[in-house]
Amino acid sequence: MENPRERIREIEKRLAQLPKGTLTYKTINGKKQPYVQRTVDGRSVSYYVKVSERAQILMEFAERKRLVEERKHLLAYREGLAAILKKNPYLDMKVGCGYQDFRDFACGRQFYVDKTHFIAEWLRSESKVTLITRPRRFGKTTLLSTVENFLDPRFGGHSEYFEKLQVWTEEDCRTLYGTIPVISVSFGSCKGRDYAQAIRGMISSFYNLYESHRYLMEGEKLDAEDKAVYQRMKKALEMGDETKAESAIPRLCRLLYRYYGIWPVILLDEYDTPLLEAYTDGYWEEMIGTCRQLFHAAFKENAYYSRAIITGVMRVTKNSLFSDLNNIEVDTVTCDAYSDCFGFTEEEVIDALQCQNVQEFSKVKAMYDGFIFGSQKDIYNPWSICNYLRQGELICYWTNTSSNKLIGEIIRKHPVRSKHEIEQLMAGETVHKKINENVTFQYLDGDENSLWSLFLAIGYIKADYVVKHGEITECDVSVTNQEVMEMFRYEVLAMFDNGNAIYNDFVQALLLHNVCDMNDILLDIAYTSMSYFDVGKRPSERAPENFYHGLVLGLIVSLRDRYRIVSNRESGRGRYDIAMYPLQDNMDAFLMEFKVHDEKTETNLETTADNALRQIEEKGYEKDLHAAGIKSEHIYKLGFAFSGKDVLVKEDL
Secondary structure (H helix, E strand, O other), rough: OHHHHHHHHHHHHHHOOOOOEEEEEEEOOOEEEEEEEEOOOEEEEEEOOOOOHHHHHHHHHHHHHHHHHHHHHHHHHHHHHHHHHHHHHOOEEEEEEEEOHHHHHHHHHOOOOOHHHHHHHHHOOOOOOOEOOOOOOOOOHHHHHHHHHHOOOHHHHHHOOOOOHHHHHHHHHOOOOOOOOOOEEOOOOOOOOOOHHHHHHHHHHHHHHHHOHHHOOOOOOOOOOHHHHHHHHHHHHHOOOOHHHHHHHHHHHHHHHHHOOOEEEEEEEEEOHHHHHHHOOHHHHHHHHHHHHHHHHHHHHHOOOEEEEEOOOEEEOOOHHHHOOOOOEOOOOOOOOOOOOEEEHHHHHHHHHHHHHHHHHHHHHHHHOOOOOOEEEEEEEEHHHHHHHHOOOOOOOOOOOHHHHHHHHHHHHHHHHHHHHHHHHHHOOOOEEEEEEEEEEHHHHOOOOHHHHHHHHHHOEEEEEEEEEOOEEEEEEEEOOHHHHHHHHHHHHHHHHOOOHHHHHHHHHOOOOOHHHHHHHHHHHHHHHHOHHHHOOOOOOHHHHHHHHHHHHHHHHHHOEEEEEEEEEEOOOEEEEEEEEOOOOOEEEEEEEEEOOOOOOOOOOOHHHHHOOOOOHHOOOHHHHOOOOHHHHHHEEEEEEEEEOOEEEEEEO
């Protein structure tokens, strides 16, 4: 649809050119004859339409009727837009991408979805330090810029920027407009191939921060000593003095307090970028040490700030970074706080599409809907929606390349067990998981859960039916939406495929009945990629058994084009662990049973494996395979025995 306002003007211009009046018909000598009825000088007058003019007149009146109906429809549409724009006034503006500063949107310069109710919610909260984690491209930077422009006295002369927005309806918020100094800094550029390069990026961010407050040198609000402190710090940062990183924020807080007489607010964006880069590029210890000292100085020992907001993608474990910070409130993607403040809600997307004259909501929903923040469902990625509004193509716009580097690292170090569950997600299925939302970088090498924590944090999966047990989040996870599914296909699965030698080796050994090679491969995986927490040793718990069950499923999932792989299905008098049904008549079938070694009743792993094979026979697990027409001589039975990282596979000969 064209712009309705422009189209209405076009219609009215054309209607003024068309004949006025009403086309009627009179029956004369048994024939209907057309007349034009008009009001002239207050009197109704009828004009006979001559035969020579008839075709033209009839065409023009048909056009008039059509245009009048179109105008009626457009006026109703415009009235609906007016109602939408009353609550979200800038949805009909030109859509741009890449803008992050609130001033780029102010006063209708750009398409803007009003999220200023966040300011009211945050101001009323009692948290000293608020850490908010959301995926990339969900408006974190823009929202922090909005907070800065609302509170900071430097921008206090432009109340018109906020007068149409939600925050201005809150009287207690209006009184704070332009009254609280703000320190706003981003660590988004603090990255590099080594620590030296990354820390230069951090120092540069601090220098730009000081430069933005150069007004402190003006007037008499600061004494000569304070001005000297500002100049020395700014000069040191300009020279790249990394020793000043720790004190940069606290000193500026003190100067702002001395200047305004009010404790400033600290806004820190992309706090986790330097840590992510440090881990993947091999300088973790140096960077975590620097960040820990910086955070301690800025948020623990600093007496000159009132409150702080920190944003990022991942929740870095408290023990790594926030160990001595007791005044922090953490809001992750599974928390209810600020759940509708980041990303677009479904109502906002519907309104935006209508204001931009786009009639494709069902297709947009199928492609981009699906994010869940707390109990708020049907959240959309703003980057995807804005790009779609600009380009009109239902394609994948959102990528997460910065986090993909870390995903690749985790998959490379312990890829096997997760492969089967990833395949389930790719098939549109739901997987039940217990996830610790903390990302503990120093333990990534042996923590398979880290992959799922990362998937959830960056938005590749969504969590539904969430139940929290302390730091553990129990939930059903699935791929977020169609757009993310495409990324899974081309990016995540490719990471698994890059290291597929181990899958091929195991599959080859299985199909050739080479039990020795199978044992060697499983032992190699166990001792290089798994922790004792994963594998356990106690048969009283099914966790170890389930772990190896999932491990083998991950190894054999590549055979799905040749086998129907069934897990935990009832057969005979029990439930087998894994059965592989061949899709071709000339191939063998497999039955697998997993058992954890019981030290009280079993002398060694061989006894455990024998017991697993015995269970296959005693429970009649072959019954389903026989029913499928598979003969006994083509059914191979495998018993898997485990004790911690030790494993033994036996085949029933």
